[in-house]
Amino acid sequence: MATAERGLAPGLRYVPDRFDRAAQEALVAAIRQVVADAPLFVPRMPKTGKPMSVRMTNCGSLGWVTDKENGYRYQPTHPETGRPWPAIPEALLALWDEVSGFAKPPEACLVNFYDPDAKMGLHQDRDENEFSAPVVSVSLGDQCLFRVGGVSRSDPTRSFRLSSGDVFVFGGESRLIFHGVDRIYPGTSTLLKNAGRINLTLRRVNP
DNA sequence: CAGTCCCA
DNA sequence: TATA
Numbered sequence: 001m002a003t004a005e006r007g008l009a010p011g012l013r014y015v016p017d018r019f020d021r022a023a024q025e026a027l028v029a030a031i032r033q034v035v036a037d038a039p040l041f042v043p044r045m046p047k048t049g050k051p052m053s054v055r056m057t058n059c060g061s062l063g064w065v066t067d068k069e070n071g072y073r074y075q076p077t078h079p080e081t082g083r084p085w086p087a088i089p090e091a092l093l094a095l096w097d098e099v100s101g102f103a104k105p106p107e108a109c110l111v112n113f114y115d116p117d118a119k120m121g122l123h124q125d126r127d128e129n130e131f132s133a134p135v136v137s138v139s140l141g142d143q144c145l146f147r148v149g150g151v152s153r154s155d156p157t158r159s160f161r162l163s164s165g166d167v168f169v170f171g172g173e174s175r176l177i178f179h180g181v182d183r184i185y186p187g188t189s190t191l192l193k194n195a196g197r198i199n200l201t202l203r204r205v206n207p
Numbered sequence: 208c209a210g211t212c213c214c215a
Numbered sequence: 216t217a218t219a
Contacts, residue, residue, distance in 0.1 A: 028219075035219050045212045052211065055219085072210060113219055123211040141219090180211070194218045 011134070011172025012148065014160065015099070018167040023091065024140055024191055030089035031111060031140075031198060034059045037086045038078045040113055046071035053118040060088045060108045062205050064127065072127050074108060074205050088202070095136060096202050099169050102133040106202040114144065114197040116186035122149060122157070122178045125170070125203065133204030134171030140164050140198040143188040149178040164189045 008014060019027060040055040049068035058064060062074040063085045077084055088109045096106050112120070125135050139162045146168070149157040159182070162168070170177060186195035 032219060040219065043211080046210060048212065050212045054211085057219090066211080071208095111219085115218090119211095121211050121213075125211095127210095192219070196218070198219065 009150070009174050009177070011170065011174035012177070013099070013169040013171070015167040015169070016163070017165050018095070019138070019165040021165075021191075024165050027089065027091055027138070027200075028140060028191060028198070030091065031200070034086050034089070034111060038063075038083070039080065041078075041080055044068050052120075054112045054114055054120060056113065057111045058108060059086045059111065060106060061085070062108045064108060064110045064203075074127060092138070092200065092202060095138070095167065099136055099167065100134050100202075101171070102204060104133070104204060106133075106136070107205045108203045110201045110203070112199045112201070114142075114181065114184050114199065116142070116184050116195045118181075118184060120181040122147065122153065122180040124151075124176050124178055125201070126176055128203055128205045130204045130207045131175050132207075134169050134175060136202040137168040137170070138200040139166045139168075140200070141189050141192040142195055142197045143185040144197050145182040145185070147180050147182055151176050151178075153178055161185075164191050
């Protein structure tokens with residue numbers, strides 16, 4: 001009766017534990033270097049300027065940013081330092097080659113840092129000009145309650161408790177699905193020095 | 208155009 | 216607080 005209870009929608013792929021502990025530690029070290037060069041900033045909602053609860057930065061030739069004045073967009077430089085974003089770590093490029101099924105490399109890797117009380121409302125990733133390429137998402141640190149819906153905001157949703165090292169892929173018919181983070185479970189990982197979660201999302205921006 | 212804000 |  002109900003739609004598939006266990007199966008994921010076409011194009012959605014959940015790869016638990018894709019990175020083992022050593023690989024996760026290497027990824028965190030790489031991200032620490034990215035953050036040293038491109039400091040975390042607080043993204044703000046268009047028009048209202050309301051701060052989001054995550055802090056973010058990017059690596060790659062383009063980075064996703066948002067502010068009160070100009071809204072959501074990709075740009076080649078950090079909004080506060082004006083410098084180009086640092087390169088995407090090799091391990092993430094290798095992941096993209098493995099799971100994306102897309103010939104060209106990702107242009108953007110958005111780095112979102114979630115403090116224990118940070119959330120991300122249901123939204124679509126649709127600021128790219130290339131929807132044939134999937135979005136590839138990596139979880140590091142504390143577990144989170146991740147919600148995924150369908151391509152319409154009112155579609156029913158399912159929740160997953162994601163753990164450090166897990167990978168989620170949104171491609172094909174699921175490229176534009178709504179998704180968000182309802183809560184962080186502090187203290188559920190020892191990967192990071194303090195409680196919190198890092199999410200990395202790889203995107204192809206231009207065809 | 209707005210939006211991942213908020214909140215029901 | 217720095218964390219990343």
